[in-house]
Amino acid sequence: MRKILHMDLDAFFASVEQLDNPELRGKPVIVGGRENRGVVSTCSYEARAFGIHSAMPGAVARRKCPHGIFVPVRYERYKEKSAEVREIYTNYSDQYETLGLDEAYLDVSHFADAVPIAKELKQRVKQETGLTCSIGLSYNKSLAKIASDLRKPDALVIIRPEEALSILENLPIGALHGIGKKSKEKLAQKEIYTVKDFWNLSRDEVIQMFGKFGYDLYDRARGEDKREIVMDRTVRSISRETTFPIDIYDRNDVASLAKELLEEGIQAVEKKNLKPRTLSLKIRYTDFTTHSKQRTAYDEVDWFVLLDDLIDSFDYTSGIRLISVRFSNFMEETDGSHYQQLSLSWEDENR
Template identity: 60%
Template sequence: MKKFLHLDIDAFFASVEQLDNPQLRGKPVIVGGRDNRGVVATCSYEARKFGVRSAMPIALAKKKCPNGIYLPVRYARYEEKSAEIQAVYKEYSPLYQTVGLDEAYLEVTHYADAVPIAKEIKRRIQAECGLTCSIGLSYNMSLAKIASDLKKPDSFVIIRPDESKEVLRGLSIGAIHGIGKKSQEMLEKRGITTVEQFWELSLDEVVKLFGKYGQSLYDRVRGVDNREIVMDRSIKSISRETTLSFDLFEKEQILQVAADLLVELEEDLHNQLPDHDAQTLTLKIKYSDFTNRSKQRKRQSQEGWRGLLEELLDEVDVTNGVRLVGVGFSAFVDRNEQKAEQVRYEQLSLFPFLK
């Protein structure tokens, strides 16, 4: 039987801020910005006691926790700490799958006893990186993640095969990976709020509700998950966005914001995919009524990104006010492979002259 660990750094962004500034320890720290128009990226467990949660508008967080400490996001610092954490757990298994900056799955089947390995990883991350983590150990990836969530923060939980049914029975349906907020709301309308209630649905009913993903959910709520570690999780897109301090109605102002983001995005591309070029640019706009609009276009040959950005913005109506601007790159190609392909093409083009 296989063994999987799921590792999740506790309140990662907020914990890094408390690590860098010890005066923040034990205090309600909310990372996401000081501006009321932003959203919470992560908050400390002290802030969660007030009802603050990730993705909550900063304005609402301030109502729930007026004495909280509100800090901007520092991605470069979090990426630095994430690299330190990865350096630790990669020593223990050649099969690992990172999920964002603060989570990872490891297959540890090759250890006769994975319990001391999990404990050692926890100990080293705290000692060497200064952060606590929660680790779940089980016989598949889904249950390992559930285990790591059960007793946060700073926990280690095992779900064995003979325990899985009882553990699952007592969970809310939202604890199952793959059932998001909208799915929970849809199920709640049907009177389904727990895993045990979800068990009453037939496979046909689950597939009807969730489409092709229904089979996976039907299995997961029963402790079945045949997924394997995916080592090559290539980056499909990268993006930058910012929530504005006040609505903008002039395209010139919006373009300046987008252009600044574009500069940061090009730097991200250079750092994350140094040997790749992007082919597609996306412009995202969120209006004052919270509706979204996005425009996307593939770059032609040596066309500049700034000019393409201006073209995309020209196609967007901003008369009702814009509260958020975002830009993104996608459709990446390997620069070295492109050059090799060009050489092959040039060689082939010589053949007619060799007759």
């Protein structure tokens, strides 16, 4: 039988801030959202008690928690702490899947008893990094993640095969990975609020509602998940974006900020030894409509020149609230080199 461990660092960004600044411990710390247009990256459990959550507009977070302590995002510092944790958990398995900076799956099937391993891993993360994590242990990825979410923070939850259905049936439908806000609303129309309610749907009905994903969702609701640990997640794109505190109407102001983002993006791709072919610029207007344009090159290129061309292709008279610069279409070392200039055209971001 497989033994899959899911580790999730508790309120990671906020926990790092409280670790580095002991005066913040036990207080409602909110990472990000400092500017009027900013959004919350994450927050401490003390802040979550006031209804604060990730992706919430900073202005809303301030209304809900006026005494909350807002701190800037320090991404480089979080990467440092994430690397410390990774150094620990990779000692326990050579089959691991890293998700972002704060989550990982490990296949620990090679241990006769994985429970002591999970306990030791939790203890080492706490002692060696100062951070707490929640760990779920089960026989597949879906249940391991559900287990790690059940009793946060600083939890260790085991779901054994004989317990799976009795645990699943009492969970809200949103506990299934892949069921978001819109899916919950769709299911609520059929009076489906729990996993047990979901069992009343046939496989065909689930597939009709969710398309191909319905096959997986139907199985996961019944404790079945055949997904393997994915060791190498191919980088498909690297992007940097910013939301302005006030709307911008001037092309030169946009250009100045876009070039700063481009510099950050260039540093990121060079650090990963990647060679992008395509540069994209995304613009979000005051009314929240979003468009992007791109250029592709197959030879040595000055990305700042291409960025200027992209900047010139947009109209700014209606006001801009967000811009994003993205590299994609990474080149293999064996690829030949030539240059191709593409015509610029509007491209709906959501297509």
